[in-house]
Amino acid sequence: MTGTDRPEPHEEQPDRHQHADHTDGTAPRIPMPRASLEDTGKTLPDPPPAPEPLVLEHRVLKSLLGAWALAACSTEEATAVEEHLGDCGPCAEEALRLRDAVGLLHPEESLDLDPGLRTRVLESCLGRRPPRIPVPEWAVPYDAETARLDALLQDIGDAEWHAPVRLRWFDDDGPVSRKTTVAGVISHLLAVDGMVGLALGLDDPLGPQVRVAQDPSHRTEAYWRASHFPPTRAVRTPWRDQTHELIRTVSFAGGGSGRLPVPYGTVPVPGGTGPEQQQTIELPLRDSLVDRAFECWIHAGDIADAVDYPYAPPAPRHLHRMIDLAARLLPGTLAERRRSGLATPPRRLVAAGAPGRSLRLEIEGLGGGEWLIPLDSPAATGSREHEVAHVALDGVEFCRLAAGHVSPEEAAAGQDGDREAIRDVLFAAASLSRM
Numbered sequence: 496m497t498g499t500d501r502p503e504p505h506e507e508q509p510d511r512h513q514h515a516d517h518t519d520g521t522a523p524r525i526p527m528p529r530a531s532l533e534d535t536g537k538t539l540p541d542p543p544p545a546p547e548p549l550v551l552e553h554r555v556l557k558s559l560l561g562a563w564a565l566a567a568c569s570t571e572e573a574t575a576v577e578e579h580l581g582d583c584g585p586c587a588e589e590a591l592r593l594r595d596a597v598g599l600l601h602p603e604e605s606l607d608l609d610p611g612l613r614t615r616v617l618e619s620c621l622g623r624r625p626p627r628i629p630v631p632e633w634a635v636p637y638d639a640e641t642a643r644l645d646a647l648l649q650d651i652g653d654a655e656w657h658a659p660v661r662l663r664w665f666d667d668d669g670p671v672s673r674k675t676t677v678a679g680v681i682s683h684l685l686a687v688d689g690m691v692g693l694a695l696g697l698d699d700p701l702g703p704q705v706r707v708a709q710d711p712s713h714r715t716e717a718y719w720r721a722s723h724f725p726p727t728r729a730v731r732t733p734w735r736d737q738t739h740e741l742i743r744t745v746s747f748a749g750g751g752s753g754r755l756p757v758p759y760g761t762v763p764v765p766g767g768t769g770p771e772q773q774q775t776i777e778l779p780l781r782d783s784l785v786d787r788a789f790e791c792w793i794h795a796g797d798i799a800d801a802v803d804y805p806y807a808p809p810a811p812r813h814l815h816r817m818i819d820l821a822a823r824l825l826p827g828t829l830a831e832r833r834r835s836g837l838a839t840p841p842r843r844l845v846a847a848g849a850p851g852r853s854l855r856l857e858i859e860g861l862g863g864g865e866w867l868i869p870l871d872s873p874a875a876t877g878s879r880e881h882e883v884a885h886v887a888l889d890g891v892e893f894c895r896l897a898a899g900h901v902s903p904e905e906a907a908a909g910q911d912g913d914r915e916a917i918r919d920v921l922f923a924a925a926s927l928s929r930m
Contacts, residue, residue: 548571548574548575548578549571549575550575551575551579553579553586556579556586557589559572559575560586560593563576563577563590564590565597576590628746631749631752631753631781633750633781633784633785633816634745634746634784636809636813637738637741637742637787637788639809640792640809641738643792644792644795645731645735647795647798647799647804648677648798651804653727653728655677655802657676657677658676659674659675659801660676660680660798661797662675662930663797663900664898664928664930665902665926667835667926670899670902671899671930673930676726678725678726679726680794680797680798681726681734682718682719682730682734683715684790684794685701685730686701686711686718687711687714687787688737688738688787689701689737690714691741691757691783691784691787692737692740692741692744694757694783695755695780697737697741700737701714709760711759711760711930712929715930741784745780752780753780754779754780755779756777756778757778757779757780757783758775758776758777759777760776785816788809788816789817789820789821789894789897793900808894811861814862814890814894815862815890817894818858818863818890818894819866821893822856822868823866824927825856825868825923825924825927826869826873828923828924828926828927829868829919829923830873832919832922832923832926833919837922838922838923839915839919841870841871841872842871844871844872845871845872845874846874847872848874848875848876849875849876850876850878850881851870852871853867853868853878853879853883854867854868854883854884855868855885856868856886856888856920857888858888858889858890859888859890860889860891861890861891863890868920870916870919870920883916884912884913884914884920885909885912886910886917886921888906888909889907892907893906893924896921896925897924897925897927897928899925899928900928901925902925903922903925908921
């Protein structure tokens with residue numbers, strides 16, 4: 496382009512996009528907006544006329560108050576009634592009473608989801624398409640209870656994570672408690688669940704500051720001491736990640752992994768001294784995850800009480816597994832208490848596998864059933880022919896006893912038979928608890 500081709504500074508430039516007719520057949524680079532009614536000069540249609548308001552007599556309007564309170568009136572009738580209520584005091588008072596009565600007929604329902612909803616949805620989905628890698632049946636209670644607790648945690652505010660919670664359990668000297676917070680409880684669950692993870696070869700979530708061989712109480716206390724600040728809601732993420740990892744690992748390992756031993760530390764042998772006189776406490780993995788589900792539920796209840804949150808017991812079949820585990824642990828716990836001088840001595844020696852004196856433990860309600868507890872030897876077999884005592888307890892009440900939340904003396908039990916045997920078994924049940 497030469498200098499003579501340049502336009503003058505103030506010379507008006509042609510608009511290269513003004514080709515309304517486009518006689519050359521080319522489309523405009525920027526499409527023109529579509530014409531509207533305003534562009535064509537046509538007037539917009541008039542809106543439809545509003546319906547004429549109903550004009551009803553007072554007696555008719557008064558007869559409609561009940562239907563209005565039940566929201567059963569037509570739109571025109573409801574409008575007429577509401578306009579009338581603004582002018583008629585007696586009808587307004589009657590309408591208020593009717594609305595209150597309707598509220599009693601339709602009580603408000605809880606907004607909290609049914610705790611069994613998740614299980615039912617999963618069962619329905621898996622019934623249509625079974626999982627490629629199923630969760631072992633003995634791990635399902637842990638999966639369900641950790642999910643329920645996580646839903647509770649998701650529903651509370653930041654301040655409630657610092658609400659005070661008192662952990663309670665029972666030892667040889669009686670009831671014990673430890674004060675912490677909601678976040679401290681989740682830290683405790685993280686620490687103890689980590690012992691199961693270590694048995695599966697997973698990393699310790701607590702890091703190198705906590706020794707592997709310690710028991711649950713020591714691991715929890717060590718983790719609390721190692722924290723520079725009190726735990727906050729930030730602990731929820733590592734706890735939940737760990738629960739997912741545990742479920743994934745046992746699912747990939749298959750049902751046969753249930754026999755893997757999970758150590759829970761050591762206890763001194765009565766009368767022995769030194770490290771060689773320590774007895775290792777172990778549970779097979781299948782029982783360990785049921786134990787973890789039980790503790791998750793119990794501590795979720797502690798948290799729910801602290802933040803005033805409704806919390807239901809586990810599903811009956813999950814509760815049954817927890818009760819069954821506690822019942823199977825009772826003979827061994829009773830023998831340990833007997834060696835420590837905390838229970839009455841056996842009446843007679845019983846060979847392993849032979850029937851001996853037994854207590855019939857009857858659990859009523861959710862997760863119920865009957866268990867025969869051998870009294871004289873943990874290796875003996877429970878026998879109805881040798882039954883010397885009978886204890887009946889509600890399922891949730893028995894679990895609260897096994898969690899140390901109810902003392903043996905306070906347990907609301909139906910009792911019949913040998914009083915010493917009943918006392919020994921109830922105290923043994925309370926001794927199953929720990930921090």
